[in-house]
Amino acid sequence: MRAELITIGDELLLGQVVNTNASYIGRELGTLGIPLVRETTVGDDRAAILAEFRRAWKSADVVIVTGGLGPTHDDISKSAVATFFRAKLLLHQPTLAAVKERFKTLGYEKMPEANIGQAMVPEGFRALKNERGTAPGLLLHKQDKTFVILPGVPPEMEAIIQSGVLPFLKKTYKKRLLFIRHRTLLTTGIGESTLAEKVGDPKQFLHEGMTLAFLPRASGVRMRITCHAKTASAATRELALVERILRERAGNYIFGEEGESLEALVVKLLTEQHKTVATAESCTGGLISSMLTGVPGASAVYFGSIIAYQNKVKESALGVRRQTLERFGAVSEETAREMAEGALARLGTDFALSVTGIAGPNGGTPEKPVSTIWLALAERGARTITQVLHADYGRTANRERAAAVALGMLQKRLA
Amino acid sequence: MRAELITIGDELLLGQVVNTNASYIGRELGTLGIPLVRETTVGDDRAAILAEFRRAWKSADVVIVTGGLGPTHDDISKSAVATFFRAKLLLHQPTLAAVKERFKTLGYEKMPEANIGQAMVPEGFRALKNERGTAPGLLLHKQDKTFVILPGVPPEMEAIIQSGVLPFLKKTYKKRLLFIRHRTLLTTGIGESTLAEKVGDPKQFLHEGMTLAFLPRASGVRMRITCHAKTASAATRELALVERILRERAGNYIFGEEGESLEALVVKLLTEQHKTVATAESCTGGLISSMLTGVPGASAVYFGSIIAYQNKVKESALGVRRQTLERFGAVSEETAREMAEGALARLGTDFALSVTGIAGPNGGTPEKPVSTIWLALAERGARTITQVLHADYGRTANRERAAAVALGMLQKRLA
Structure with a gap:
């Protein structure tokens, strides 16, 4: 199982916005058991977007795309999706009703015209409800592969990932999910190379499917152990073994654990x-x-x-x-x-x-x-x-x- | 002129770290006049890294890489660079002296062994001094293309970009730099589609080389005008024209400007x-x-x-x-x-x-x-x-x- 992520938007390449969507999606997919192996950011450029769709759809099982789904002229992702999959855009009545309802709740007398486009869904795709905005997510499942496109506004993307995307992937790929577990030990008061010396050669104690990484930050170096295993219990057992070794060798500097801030x-x-x-x-x-x-x-x-x-x-x-x-x-x-x-x-x-x-x-x-x-x-x-x-x-x-x-x-x- | 960025690190794909390096580098290159057209993140995987080097070096004029330059076993970028450019790794005495000096300043009696590797530089590359850490940046200029690799720790990367990379690019590509200028108008109290209706069809007022984007956020929708031009004054003039139109049509909702937070x-x-x-x-x-x-x-x-x-x-x-x-x-x-x-x-x-x-x-x-x-x-x-x-x-x-x-x-x- 391999997932790829494509994030679309000039604002990302111009550095006007930090790409928090990438880390959110990487974390959620990894926890589910589908490793994200690559993330690409391209601008609001139709040819570049289509080229990325082609490459990713060929190499990955799950392709997630974010951005460019809004109601304005610069939001070109949906039309690119329709072109790429040779799918007609059809009006989806339940989405139209949801969009109209949302404008009513926000106190608008009527929905602005441009939002009719939000209810157009490429043929063969399902619309994933957006509780926090007007652009629905779109999902296609074909030849055991899945293609998903989501709005780029973080709270909207996050809500659809949780309510629509993860449940679908979990059900669909149940038998192919990996058990990827991490443990990250947080250290303070020691530099990366000195810590590595204390820990010794990782090849001596890492089994197959495991990695150890040293991640320096202003606040201290983190040691991340990762294990890919067939069962959750095997992964947990392997991690515990390596953690014991690290604590024996560098315990004085370790102040915290795994994901804990x-x-x-x-x-x-x-x-x-x-x-x-x-x-x-x-x-x-x-x-x-x-x-x-x-x-x-x-x-x-x-x-x-x-x-x-x-x-x-x-x-x-x-x-x-x-x-x-x-x-x-x-x-x-x-x-x-x-x-x-x-x-x-x-x-x-x-x-x-x-x-x-x-x-x-x-x-x-x-x-x-x-x-x-x-x-x-x-x-x-x-x-x-x-x-x-x-x-x-x-x-x-x-x-x-x-x-x-x-x-x-x-x-x-x-x- | 096209720049591409490759950021390396499992921690980015796992979502343990947000990729702030990408936005920093995109902003700095854009301001200099070299548009970043693509950013790719791959894990600590030698084959994936080499494949990205190959693709990016073929299609871009400037390739910037961050991550994987530390002193520990999981830092594999430098060896991948040496392989890709078929360059031997040679000991660089000034870098070794700088690394030793840094450990002395930090109060260490002697430099940990692992750091000798920090002073190894692929043949043909120049070492860019790192004032905030031990891994130098590495730069190769060849056939009018530039390849740069930098440590992934943000303050170290930022310091080398400012002191080493930007001055080099500015001098080397002086005649080919574009004048890319943006103006971003910040609005509050109006939704994306209603704002777009007020502004009207952008094709009516945008000249060639210009784009207008609507960027929604929890705190309000931003309108970004971008202009690529041959001279700075042409870019500034074009932006001012479009800004006047936007202010005429949606001035009530605009509270601030350009990059201003x-x-x-x-x-x-x-x-x-x-x-x-x-x-x-x-x-x-x-x-x-x-x-x-x-x-x-x-x-x-x-x-x-x-x-x-x-x-x-x-x-x-x-x-x-x-x-x-x-x-x-x-x-x-x-x-x-x-x-x-x-x-x-x-x-x-x-x-x-x-x-x-x-x-x-x-x-x-x-x-x-x-x-x-x-x-x-x-x-x-x-x-x-x-x-x-x-x-x-x-x-x-x-x-x-x-x-x-x-x-x-x-x-x-x-x-």
Whole structure:
């Protein structure tokens, strides 16, 4: 079984939009047991689109296409599909009714004319209902192959994948699905090559159908073990064996597991231990908060944050002393400490994390260059811990790294 | 001139990592004047990588490859490059010295053995210095074509693109660069098809070499005009003509322009008007704050935020009255109003935005279903404005949409 994905849209090639559809679809297909072996992005260009359809339809069992299904003149995918499969476009009454209904719900008096096109379906295709928009998904099953085209707007695509595409693939390819399982161990505080040295030659302990990958990131190196097996239990067993070896050899650096994000792990640990946390952020500007609140259920353990971007707010909302700011500066161990302790006291939690630093690209000085970032973890009834970061990876990555390290401080304390 | 991009990595196809490298490289090449016409992602598979090299090297003038250049066993790109170009791998002394130096700076006593491989360069290639990691970029120029391979870690890739790749391409293809210019008009409060009806048939006003695209998002539909021209001034002139037509026909719905993010526009307007803003966030959990502080220079106008994820914090840190929470609930117009007014008073700004809602997937009730989100904009010396959102696009998109609408309220007030 092989799946290919074609994403269509000039905006992707121009870099105006990040292709999150590709990672979403890759993850969903992989979990189902159909590996995505290739993804191609082409622009809104009829000849290029047709060439990709031809290539992918020849080499893969399942072809998924996203983009270009909207109601406007630049949405050319449906006509390309009709051409490629030599299928007439026919008016599909249930889809027309659904589109009209959607406009009514949104408060329109009548459906704009252009949307009649949304209800045209190539002969032989089924229409997959779109609960979040007007363009239905389209699916063709032919000679044991499947071709699917979906709108490119992420929430619409995701809804149709879940309600229409995955159930169809699961039923149709039941006997051919692979058991692909991964385990990803998250490390911190060690570089890629040093970690690889500790782990040793993977050929010595990987069986057939398994791979081990080292994936570096600003926040730490991940080790991903992958196993393709005939049964789910075989895959799970093989993964456990390799995981044991990795933990024996590099356990000190491993802080988390499989798909768990650091923030989800922190929320889980806090929940288990009936503890609560607040944050006080300066240069990360709400990133830690936004990561924690991205975890469903975070509200039981996360109380909130004071984002103190200005010194005035560090004083008024967090109680950082003016003399601390004047003597040591806003980016200092002392300020980080008082920010965390202020958040702890004012929000009444068990823990509080703080971050203050110079994310860049400007604002550095010779003594405190860009990327100097101080972090603190305050805890009710215990001493506040601090840490400093250097090494400039650019503004965005500096912020992300600081957020990850702060969450890592709390995770280590809870572990 | 045509560029192609090949991104390598199982983690991309498995959906463990979003391919931000593709959008970064597409944007940088497009701005330089070399259109990216295709992007392909393949896994860590030697045969698949070689097949892509073959296809891309035949059809494009510039081929950029990212990923698989690290020091571990799963990084196979460099050996594939050497095979493809039939080039021997030679030890490059300046790179070896740079790698050793980097380990010294990071506080290692000696460089791990595996990194000697980082200094091996295929014969005929130049090594492009990597200021943020150990794997250099590699570049070959041959028969007026260019092949570049870069590490996949985004900050490293970005640094080499800026310091090594773009300067080389600019100099080498000086006479062949196109002038590709875009203008993207941002709209809010109108659907894709209604907007297209207002604009009318684009064939009536687009000259050759121009396209118009409608790009829907949870936060609003964008209209992108693109022009390929022989000179920069011709491109600019053509764009201005079409922009005038779009503004005549749909000006009421256009709130911003070209590449400007809404948050950057808000920071710009506040700066011009010497005004300041704070936020009080509940279900968006720091997203608005994190968007605003992502804009360099935001600290002059953005004071900070109270993230009040729990009702207790809404009371203690924002001064929302307990009776308001009990009578109307945390997700209500009244609570949103008191949150915004509390942030205004406590952080001492000219404006304050608040958001409180049910992002989902759980927490809805029949009266207040998931995605009910209340927003408020408080202003010193003026009445507080409120707004409510419905329509469920999933947790992440609900949060993003709420953040965008909140920023839009402030932008309209300032415009």
